[in-house]
Amino acid sequence: MKALKKVIHNLDPKFEKGGKWEKAYPLYETLSTFLFTPKHVTKKGAHIRDGVDLKRTMFMVVLALIPALLFGIYNTGHWHYELMSHLNPEEYGAYSDYLVGFGDKVIYGLLQVLPLIIVSYAVGLAVEFIFGFIRGHGLHEGFLVSGMLIPLTMPADVPLWMVGVATAFAVVIGKEVFGGTGMNIVNIALTARAFLFFAYPTAMSGDKVWKSGTNEVIADNGGTLPDGASGATALGDMASLVGDAPVVAGEVLSSEAGSAELIQKFENAYDPLHAIIGMIPGSIGETSIIAILLGAALLLYTGVASWRIILSFFAGGLVFGLLMNLIGANAYMDMPAWYHLILGGFAFGAVFMATDPVTAAQTQYGKLWYGFLGGGLAVLIRVLNPAYPEGVMLAILFMNIMAPLIDHYVVQVNISRRKKRFKTA
Template sequence: MNFLKNFFEKTEPYVQKGAKYHWLNSVHDGFFTFLFVPKKTSKSGTHIHDFIDMKRTMSIVVLALIPSLLFGMYNVGYQHFKVIGELASTGFFDIFLYGFLKVLPVVIVSYGVGLGIEFVFAQIRGHEINEGFLVSGMLIPLVMPIETPLWMIAIATAFAVIFGKEVFGGTGMNIWNPALLARAFLFFAYPAQMSGNSVWYSFSENAQTIDGFTGATPMAEAAAGNITYTVSDAFFGFIPGSIGETSTLAILLGAVVLLVTGIGNWKIMFSTVAGGLFMGILLNIFAGSQGLSEEAATFFGIPFWHHMVLGGFMFGAVFMATDPVSAAQTQKGKWIYGFLIGVLAILIRVLNPAYPEGMMLAILLMNTFAPLIDHYVVQGHIKRRMKRAKVAA
């Protein structure tokens, strides 16, 4: 790596202000600080420096996403060959290779469009390149159905970066999680391409003519009153769904990485799961109530722990709700924020038959209210301290 470091150090004078290639300063600095720890030091005040800077933090999150990405690639191939009836005769490598070739273009488009926009805004403003898209660029493909056209991925990514981040000032200033904003944009702008049975499978030309094909996700089947999955398949991820959201096991491996390194917030993860379990148990209690249709009673009666392994619940709890920018910042606020996400996600799933998921809307809604939660937590602390001060006086 020394030759790369020498290259960046030798070319640095050429991109400084007033130099010939000054307009490349942000790009040069972005790549250098991504590969190596920045050599900048504080110029005033007292600061404690750590080798874990923002780029290293984002890199660890990307590393935690790798298990979900790799299994998502395999599951894309698995579901494809299962649909066309060739699963038994297809080897592991061929299944994974098929999924790899289908998912890779989505990842490339996401990073290409997003980083391109980030570079342009950084150059226009004369700022350093923001690091946040290192994670968003991976999250966006993982929350998309495999049959989402690449041009839609590009539009959604551009929308998320420009209107979800840059208009608020860039990384660290955004109100909503950019990856979920990209999915929400597609869900409401192109509902026909983001819902229905066929979007969860990668079809070949021959597969399109298969008679009697049904391909709804287990979440949609459950909403219709049909339980067509096993808990083990849902846990390991051998079910239809968005690219990176199907395998709870792969997601938990990523959670371990985030928790061991101290990057992920365990309070938000734990409280989100607790909120989901609470609402699931509550709905199970009301499953036998009078006045519910047979279909509604079936969805109400889904064992509460099944919600944890279906849809995007665990993926959202581990990678989306814990976004350090759009989540609550106070310690007590994190408990409230996560718990409400879990409650709302299950509530939307069960009570809204037109949208049997809920995690995306729950997180975006709580992103909006996170500052309000922090405000009341801080005000509560101030009132208690003022009360203690009066008593002491």
């Protein structure tokens, strides 16, 4: 490595200002600082020299996402073959597990998920390099994480061109117009997802997008899904409990059924253990609580993520879920509060989205309020507005906007407290 480092640094004069390849400096600086600690130092004032720079911090987050990514790949293949078993039971068996092995599911899932990741990184890095060349700086580190988060927040069947458009929109409008990494006011990955959610809602919600291959199955089945092959998510079914025609796992229930009966039907269809393991439909990276918590453990152990935000986010969701239980106006409000913590993108958002160091609150007490209100707002959006079954995205984006205000009031409270101490001294 020392020999490689020497070779690379010998090239510095050719890429620096006045050098032969000056215009290619952003590309050179990006590659060299990714491999080795940057030589940049503070010229004045106090500073700390540390080998763990921003690139390596972001790379740690990518490592923490690997368990969720691997499980998402398998889960994508699993639900595809489960869906196909309903269309063609003679070929795939009554249950796909009988005739389709683990390797088949992984290979199918990889073929579906890998293109999403490639498109996300290709488009995002292309935009980053364009702005880098315009501004004369290297590649910003933040997209190392955003490029992985964007596909993990998407359904496996989302068209690739939509991923590309959403990524470009998020990087340009959500990040570069504010000055690049460290200057954005909202989470980049959630900005991409929000763009698709509002621009192309049928590709991001409904009953057709959560199992890969659903559109092909519908086309082969005369325009409908076969019986028992519902493509809905648990949150979608949960939201339907407050409507005139509750639907759980493809079964239309009586609107006259009581809350207890509807909740029991839901719990039978979506076993909490399956939800914790991740064997339910959903976005690629959000289904397995176990995989997400493994990533959380790494982030907390390395000090990359804030335990205050993660813990308070879960606490806020639980408290507001219990508050809904006290109101109890319908079956959705009567749903056990802890169910909200294990379904949908709640855990994924708490660990990987809400903890974004750029868009989250910065003060210690501010982080607690930021996380608590974010988790609570996610539950409120889910329960009070069933049109948005997944309230986590909107809750975190809203709290991103409110984070500076939260920090402001925390600082003001500290200033007032110190003033009182000064007067009594």
